[in-house]
Amino acid sequence: MSRTRIKICGLTRAQDVRAAVQNGADAIGFVFYPPSPRAVDVDRAAELAALLPPFVTAVGLFVNPAPAEVEAVLARVPLQLLQFHGDEREADCARYGLPWIKAARMRAGVDLLEFALSHPRARGILVDAFVDGYGGGGKTFDWSLIPQGFGRPLVLSGGLDADNVAEAVRRVRPWAVDVSSGVESARGIKDAAKIAAFIAGVRDADG
Numbered sequence: 640m641s642r643t644r645i646k647i648c649g650l651t652r653a654q655d656v657r658a659a660v661q662n663g664a665d666a667i668g669f670v671f672y673p674p675s676p677r678a679v680d681v682d683r684a685a686e687l688a689a690l691l692p693p694f695v696t697a698v699g700l701f702v703n704p705a706p707a708e709v710e711a712v713l714a715r716v717p718l719q720l721l722q723f724h725g726d727e728r729e730a731d732c733a734r735y736g737l738p739w740i741k742a743a744r745m746r747a748g749v750d751l752l753e754f755a756l757s758h759p760r761a762r763g764i765l766v767d768a769f770v771d772g773y774g775g776g777g778k779t780f781d782w783s784l785i786p787q788g789f790g791r792p793l794v795l796s797g798g799l800d801a802d803n804v805a806e807a808v809r810r811v812r813p814w815a816v817d818v819s820s821g822v823e824s825a826r827g828i829k830d831a832a833k834i835a836a837f838i839a840g841v842r843d844a845d846g
């Protein structure tokens with residue numbers, strides 16, 4: 640079994656980018672959603688993305704963006720993957736010439752197989768808890784809503800932290816995990832020790 644990939648999302652400071660990279664994150668996320676406490680502007684994201692070594696993926700998170708907003712970011716920030724976390728349809732995600740993952744907001748009644756079928760070209764399906772504000776709520780959801788043998792690369796998120804991520808990885812066996820709130824000391828401020836403990840938890844579950 641391959642090791643679980645790890646994305647740390649919502650980075651706003653250089654020291655947090657360094658902590659994620661030094662502890663072994665595979666990807667980091669920049670939030671381009673102005674209502675989020677983790678939102679960064681294009682200048683800050685460009686500065687932070689420039690700190691990344693090769694083979695650490697820069698991901699841009701958007702929620703129902705206007706195409707011009709995404710294009711303005713892409714003109715300045717070398718993103719390698721887009722993460723759509725709103726109500727975007729397949730065609731909305733496909734227009735930028737970059738691979739993307741699509742978030743499903745999980746709660747009772749959501750049929751993840753049907754959701755995945757409506758996003759056939761997404762490189763992966765991210766599952767997050769349904770929260771007001773579209774995401775980043777630090778809330779877990781019922782992992783049994785994820786069908787066995789899902790068949791697409793699955794990114795597990797929603798309320799993960801160092802205390803629950805090993806159990807989450809053992810139970811769900813996702814392709815990757817994504818975390819924001821669970822490695823913070825305050826909204827938008829990451830904690831290096833929490834990042835280290837989170838990544839250690841994933842590696843413990845990987846065996």
Ligand SMILES: O=C(O)c1ccccc1N[C@@H]1O[C@H](COP(=O)(O)O)[C@@H](O)[C@H]1O
Nearest residue numbers: 648675774775777796797798818819820
């Ligand atoms: O981080 C945010 O502020 C955010 C805002 C809007 C949509 C998604 C957002 N973050 C993503 O939400 C999930 C879960 O985060 P958490 O670990 O529960 O805080 C994760 O994929 C973040 O990338």
